[in-house]
Structure formats: C-alpha cells, structure tokens
Amino acid sequence: MQRIQQLAAISEDTDGVTRRFGTPAFVRGQHLVRTWMGASGLHTRLDGIGNVRGRLESPVSGAKTFVLASHIDTVVNAGKFDGPLGVLLGLDLLENLAAQGESLPFHLELIAFSDEEGVRFHTTYLGSKVVTGAFEESLLIRTDAEGITLAQAIADMGGDPAALAQDAIPTTDWLGYFEVHIEQGPVLWERNIPVALVTAIAGQQRVELTWRGMAGHAGTVPMHMRQDALAGVAEFVLAAEQFGLTHAHELVATVGKLDVRHAASNVIPGEVVCSLDLRSAEAARLSSAYAELQALAETIATRRHLHLTWNMVQYTAPVSCHAGLNELLAQAITEAGHPVVPLVSGAGHDAVPVSEVAPATMLFVRCFKGISHNPLENVELPDLAAAVEVSERFLSLLLTSEIRNGS
Structure with missing residues (x-):
C-alpha cells in the first residue's frame, strides 16, 4: 500500500x-x-x-x-x-x-x-x-x-x-x-x-456518429422546417439508453462524447458528432446489437432529414x-x-x-x-x-x- x-x-x-x-x-x-x-x-x-x-x-x-x-x-x-x-x-x-x-x-x-x-x-x-x-x-x-x-x-x-x-x-x-x-x-x-x-x-465496439443537418438562425427558422442535428442526437442518446436498459442482462450501451460543431446559443446546430460504446460478453449479441442500434440511428436521421455517417473506430472480441x-x-x-x-x-x-x-x-x-x-x-x-x-x-x-x- x-x-x-x-x-x-x-x-x-x-x-x-x-x-x-x-x-x-x-x-x-x-x-x-x-x-x-x-x-x-x-x-x-x-x-x-x-x-x-x-x-x-x-x-x-x-x-x-x-x-x-x-x-x-x-x-x-x-x-x-x-x-x-x-x-x-x-x-x-x-x-x-x-x-x-x-x-x-x-x-x-x-x-x-x-x-x-x-x-x-x-x-x-x-x-x-x-x-x-x-x-x-x-x-x-x-x-x-x-x-x-x-x-x-x-x-x-x-x-x-x-x-x-x-x-x-x-x-x-x-x-x-x-x-x-x-x-x-x-x-x-x-x-x-x-x-x-x-x-x-x-467485447467492445466503439462508433463515431456524425449527424449533419442545416445550421440556421435560432430566431428566424420555423420549428417545423428545421434540420437540427443536435435534436437528432438527443433522440438517439435516449434511445441508446433505453436499448441498454431493455437488454441490461446481456449488454451495456453508452454515449459518452458529444461535439457540437460551431456551437452558439443563437444557431440551430448543423453538425454534431457523438460516440457510442457498446459492450457484451457474447460475440453474437454484440454483433446483433450493433446492427440494431445502427438501424435505429438511421431511422432517426431519416425521419429528421439528417445525413448520418456511422464509423466504427474500435472492435474488441469478448x-x-x-x-x-x-x-x-x-x-x-x-x-x-x-x-x-x-x-x-x-x-x-x-x-x-x-x-x-x-x-x-x-x-x-x-x-x-x-x-x-x-x-x-x-x-x-x-x-x-x-x-x-x-x-x-x-x-x-x-x-x-x-x-x-x-x-
């Protein structure tokens, strides 16, 4: 000691x-x-x-x-x-x-x-x-x-x-x-x-997700016309948390990093990068969960008219x-x-x-x-x-x- x-x-x-x-x-x-x-x-x-x-x-x-x-x-x-x-x-x-x-x-x-x-x-x-x-x-x-x-x-x-x-x-x-x-x-x-x-x-899979929408003036773009990248990320963060809670007996899912590019209080976020850390002791479950969360992210991006880039940066097998x-x-x-x-x-x-x-x-x-x-x-x-x-x-x-x- x-x-x-x-x-x-x-x-x-x-x-x-x-x-x-x-x-x-x-x-x-x-x-x-x-x-x-x-x-x-x-x-x-x-x-x-x-x-x-x-x-x-x-x-x-x-x-x-x-x-x-x-x-x-x-x-x-x-x-x-x-x-x-x-x-x-x-x-x-x-x-x-x-x-x-x-x-x-x-x-x-x-x-x-x-x-x-x-x-x-x-x-x-x-x-x-x-x-x-x-x-x-x-x-x-x-x-x-x-x-x-x-x-x-x-x-x-x-x-x-x-x-x-x-x-x-x-x-x-x-x-x-x-x-x-x-x-x-x-x-x-x-x-x-x-x-x-x-x-x-x-095992671990780490992903970098880049969400691109359209930056705009916070006071002039109507709410229903926005392509807010941060709002899309926020939805994904909560969805990933819920996914982890639902399958808590076999995996964990974490969003630990968030980077709002060119952030300002009066600008609608046009580009946001976030991380995803996914872990499971079962290789097959790790793989299927990865695919499920990717599909979930793409669904959110499509519905919100955002462009999503999904990039796996690390994989470690169980x-x-x-x-x-x-x-x-x-x-x-x-x-x-x-x-x-x-x-x-x-x-x-x-x-x-x-x-x-x-x-x-x-x-x-x-x-x-x-x-x-x-x-x-x-x-x-x-x-x-x-x-x-x-x-x-x-x-x-x-x-x-x-x-x-x-x-």
Whole structure:
C-alpha cells in the first residue's frame, strides 16, 4: 500500500493521478517501479515500448514463462489503484519468492505495461500488444494532441520504434498470464466480499456518429422546417439508453462524447458528432446489437432529414478466461476462506491481447462503491490483504500444478 501511495504521488497534475504514456510523469513512475523490481531481486529491463519488466529465472532447460502483469499508465484525473495494484501486488509475490531462493519450474516475469488506457494516442493495449507480438506498425504515425507521433514518443523514452518486434515473448514460450485488478464495479462492494473470479471480459465496439443537418438562425427558422442535428442526437442518446436498459442482462450501451460543431446559443446546430460504446460478453449479441442500434440511428436521421455517417473506430472480441487457471484461482479463493464469485468484466484489460497467445486468468478486488477512473477510487487494506493471500495461494498451486506441463 505504501508503494501504491508513492507511485500515485507521481502525476502530471496535483488534483488526482494523471500519468499518460511517455510523459515526464510516466517516465518518473516507470523508473521508480524498475528500482523496486531491482531491489527485490528481479532481473529488470525497459523494453522498446516502455514496459518495465522483471524476471525470476528458472534453471530448467526450455522452461516456459508465466507472466504477472497490469499497467502503470492512467486516464486523466484517475485514482491510485487501477493498474498499479496488479503490478505492485505481483512485485510483492515475486519479491517473496526471490527471498526464498528456491528453484522454479518455469520463468516468472512481472510486467508493468506502459499503455493500457490509450489516452494519449487513442489506442489501447500498446504495451501488451508488443509483448504478445500483435503490435501494428501503422500505429507509429499516429499523433497526440500536440502533433507528436507515437514513434517520436517511443524514441523520446529511449526506445527504438523499428525494433519493437524483438520485445515479444514467442508464442511457444508462454505458459500463462495472471492479472489482479480492481473490479471497477459495485458488485463486490454491495456484497461485502473482497475478491472475485473473472470468467470473461466483455467485447467492445466503439462508433463515431456524425449527424449533419442545416445550421440556421435560432430566431428566424420555423420549428417545423428545421434540420437540427443536435435534436437528432438527443433522440438517439435516449434511445441508446433505453436499448441498454431493455437488454441490461446481456449488454451495456453508452454515449459518452458529444461535439457540437460551431456551437452558439443563437444557431440551430448543423453538425454534431457523438460516440457510442457498446459492450457484451457474447460475440453474437454484440454483433446483433450493433446492427440494431445502427438501424435505429438511421431511422432517426431519416425521419429528421439528417445525413448520418456511422464509423466504427474500435472492435474488441469478448474473451473467456482459461478454465484450468480459473479452477486453480477458484481453489485459492476457497482456501483463503472466501466465496467464489464469478464476474464478467465490462472493462477491457491487458488480458485481452494476451489471451490470443496464452491462457489467462484474472482476480478482481473490491473497490469503494465500484468507483474507478476517479480520484475517489480506493481499496481498503483488508481487501488488499485478502488479494495478496489469494494470489500467493494461486501461485503456490500453479508451481505444483500439472498446468505447468501444458496439460
């Protein structure tokens, strides 16, 4: 907990915690975490994308690698626990193993991913995509708000944009992946339970909708003759909310951004851009809901004589956690004296790209009222202690399990 507080003190601002990828605050946090890893007996390095990596090596010839990880970048005005909790809890586990000095049946690697939130360059999972070999070189020309390219940001941190592929763990070397994260939802808080077993991570589809009507004078254009783009968006926002409420057992739908172009109090809005964030743990339902909401938006636009451009900007498929690893994690939760609460994560995590190359499992930790991406984000000490105990039991089970032999 002291380490979490120390890392949280490194921020771009003083109100909350802001540590965007590649910024001076991020680099200071990056070096602090690496210092802790080195002092704990891990072999450390910074890779090309800025991930902080520490390893405990196995003496076994041809041993595979099991990864414990989360991220240390944040959204703007974030809390202290989203991401760093998993990194620093993992550090505690490996620090204890290093102190014991026992030989391991496989390599253990702790990774503090450099960019999961995607705030600066509007892309997610940069750190974990490099480690899994899924990084797209086309992203290197993407620019931030100041016009700095991703390639330049990497170079500014001392990395080589052309050599990122060398930092991937080969697919044949992966044994598995474990991530501890705050729940970011209220279920554990309401049930007064410290931890939960993540069974799946919801898929996501993000859309940018541009609505075009006709700008006009607010005092002279009769109401029945208007092509008010904002009024059309307003209708869609409420329709999307109602759609989400109607199908709440299988999906969520959110309009989180609204941009009224050339806005003025005395002008009928002629162009408005809004977002749509759609999530479901079922791929088929995600696809059908996407089509239904697109049809709904087009119906609204047609009736209001608006032109609609529908542009999907991101798609992430739903991910199921690995049955064998989840069985061990459930056993660890039970042995620690807690009920096994299965939860689907509505938020994305680095476990998503990792699951493409390796078995993955996740442990959720209760957070205050389910609040996240907010300075009020908090984990109480007893819940942190429970997460440490469960994780230690899980790692102990893994070290003696047949999963390590690939079964």
